[in-house]
Amino acid sequence: MAKLILSMDGLVLKEIPLTKERTTIGRKPHNDIQIDNLAVSGEHAVIVTILNDSFLEDLGSTNGTVVNGNPIKKHFLQNNDVVELGKYKLKFVGESAATVGAEKADFEKTMVLRPAAMKAAAEQAKAMTGSSPPQAAAGAVRATASQQAVASATAAGIADKDPRPVPAPAARPAQPLGAIQLLSGANAGKELELSKPLTTLGKPGVGVAVLTRRPQGYFITHVEGANRPAVNGQQIGAAPHALKDHDVIELAGVKMEFFLKA
Numbered sequence: 001m002a003k004l005i006l007s008m009d010g011l012v013l014k015e016i017p018l019t020k021e022r023t024t025i026g027r028k029p030h031n032d033i034q035i036d037n038l039a040v041s042g043e044h045a046v047i048v049t050i051l052n053d054s055f056l057e058d059l060g061s062t063n064g065t066v067v068n069g070n071p072i073k074k075h076f077l078q079n080n081d082v083v084e085l086g087k088y089k090l091k092f093v094g095e096s097a098a099t100v101g102a103e104k105a106d107f108e109k110t111m112v113l114r115p116a117a118m119k120a121a122a123e124q125a126k127a128m129t130g131s132s133p134p135q136a137a138a139g140a141v142r143a144t145a146s147q148q149a150v151a152s153a154t155a156a157g158i159a160d161k162d163p164r165p166v167p168a169p170a171a172r173p174a175q176p177l178g179a180i181q182l183l184s185g186a187n188a189g190k191e192l193e194l195s196k197p198l199t200t201l202g203k204p205g206v207g208v209a210v211l212t213r214r215p216q217g218y219f220i221t222h223v224e225g226a227n228r229p230a231v232n233g234q235q236i237g238a239a240p241h242a243l244k245d246h247d248v249i250e251l252a253g254v255k256m257e258f259f260l261k262a
Contacts, residue, residue, distance in 0.1 A: 039086025
């Protein structure tokens, strides 16, 4: 689970796990993360967490939100990002950090085991050096190592009697750019390209949703409001909803069409 580490002047104050889909930051007491400092606005910023992804958005604060020394409006949080709010700092620790550490440990363990499997081949080659030229001994090492590798693969059930070259994976085609066109309301007919990782839609206090751009496509997720967004007339659930070309979205009384650009 991703978390934030709150600190001031290098002193860690507390750790905040990102268990909610929407985590608010501000000076007022109703915020999930309250920072009682005049440099922080009453409702300063929000972090939206969808599955393993977290997005930070400044809520029009007076002094702005800074990530890694750069002012931002919206930002896709990555491991070890540092959010600066006046004298306070929030360090983002992503969920993937622990996974990477585990994978590294597994890799190192495998590297330790492999040389042990080659020991018998080296000893056999050493015994042959008294009656065979160095080239023959070297060939024996390679042959024995190859035999042991095949034996290990066969024992694991992965050996192929007639090995064939594995074709290289086909390159993934570029993801088409998505966009929405407003179908109702004062701005009917206007289009908005969805080129950013996160796009917030709706009216605060009425209904808010986020559109996220992922490698698998575009998804819409309900963030706040009594009524969830509807896609093609059906309200979406709590989980992110995958969008298809020409889906019609209704949010906070406004209809819009999602489509993919050629």
